[in-house]
Amino acid sequence: MSDYIPNDLLIEVLARLPVNSLIRFKSVCKSWYSLITSPIFINKQLNHSKTNTDELLIRLYTATDKKEHYLLFHDDEKFGDEYSELEFPFRIKFGYFRVVGSCNGLLCLCDDYFRDSPDIILWNPSIRKSVTLPIPYKPQCPHMFVLGFSAHPTTHEYKVVRIVYEKGEDLNYLKFPSKVEIYTQGMESWRGIGSYVPPHGIVEFMWLQVFMKGAVHWVANDPGCWLLQFGNVV
Template sequence: MSLAEYLSYVPDDLIVEILSRLPVKDLMRFRCVCKTWKSIIFDPSFVKKHLERSSKKIHLIITREEVLYDGFDYDYGDAYAIPYSINQLFENPSSDVDEDDYYQLNGYWIIGSCNGLVCLGGYHGEEDTIYEYWVQFWNPATRMKSRKSPRLHVNPCCQGFDPSNSIGFGFLYDDLSAIYKVVSVLSNCRSKKTEVWVYNLGGNCWTNIFSCPNFPILRQNGRLVNGTINWLAIDMSSSHYEERNDIIDPLVIFSVDLQKDTYKYLLLPKGLDQIPDNDQLRIVELRDRLCLYHDRNATHFVVWQMKEFGVEKSWTLLMKVTYNHLQIPYPPDRPLLPFCISENGEVLMLVNNDVLNMTFYNRRNNRVEVIPIPNNNAWWQATNYIPSLVSPFQN
């Protein structure tokens, strides 16, 4: 009996049920078994069913560069985006992934990831010229990538414009409209307003959905938490704003809700102290919770967690540990990066790109384990990612 004859005896519902439990890599191979399987695997209802089953299998897309040392100075090689299983990072952190999974970024950066789609950002421009920004959508599991989006043209209206920091981007899936959206926030120094622009997957233009009082952002990538995109920003509308380095009162978290086309700002933890300047503060998303991290007095590394999004009183001190205890003899020139947290919330994985190490800190027993990053690489960014069959093209 041929395979085709055998499969004809298997009920379609059973085939769908079995296939929906398999990893995307297997499904991409099995699509070649027969036309029926290929049709099933790319059917929108099956893609949705498979995504629902995969939603608990969180991975990371890690942006990394090879570090080259010539005996006198350090240099960096090409930048790659590589998917890692979080379980792999905690259970076998010294292992590497198959080189077939490497994706060379070629000047792009990762804006964010949602439902298995990774949003890549690119820009072009020179000083005192119009800057052009665009995005592409990439599915690492299926290796499909969209065309470039239409350009977002930005006129640098002041000498302080920085093409990599004066404009911010974020990426999310709007459940109400069932549309993947890229949001951009731009501080317009002429109007003294923050402009919020949106591009929809498959659309033909960027749309300015609203403007609001100026909140200059301090970091480029917005953090997706609870259906909103969030940036650390300066509250220039505050009546007590002063351009001083010894206070952090004007800093807020600027939060955009694309379902409602609204914004709000969230206050930082009240317990923040001894922060020398704004550059010490950063935000990150860990296990669907907004976190804030910083150096304190060049002696401690501190991480805060907002346990209930939007509730400022829910800020909780997640860790406050000396560099010495983390087996770091001196404060790193580059800030430590919280990459991920274990499922039970007890172990944080930190990356130290000064010495190319991963540090695992156990909050419960205060233990520390330090492991070299594989292949002498620097790891710059970690983005939550779920392998899926979601198409990067307009449906």
């Protein structure tokens, strides 16, 4: 059937379909698989989704059942009254996952609150698939780290950046230079990079990050000031 439909029209039609339908349609034929998995189509479908849907994902942890709940609200006149709960397939023995960040419908999760060797997971709740990343470099000495999650602006590959701080002589986690690693979607290991990290403390128990305009941003601090630490993830 696709032989009789202009390719440009086929792209416009498929880009308006939900992700679950596109997953099934990859099996129609080789040409549809190549089209749906191409970076150009993925970017077009993501842009269309962003301009036609307004949804808010809320994470709720309930102490009674010690479980995380992910609730999806639609931004319309019924906001707050109707929502759908996403199936959350992960459980940890103590506490809950840190939501490192989100990008194009993917969530990066890490259970580092109460573990020395935490799992880092990329989770796509819309298609119920996840990937646990390889174990990164672990210093032999006491250390802490921060993570960042983003997508490359042209290749659309998802990336996780990790900045590791070893304990300094003053017992603070501010030993410089810090070590920086990047994990790229589909790779089997992390790679170290020589990016310069300014001598400011990003790491703390409740650290946060945000991906905006092609760069990952963290809040950093000195003893007497606060500043915004940012860097491109490539």
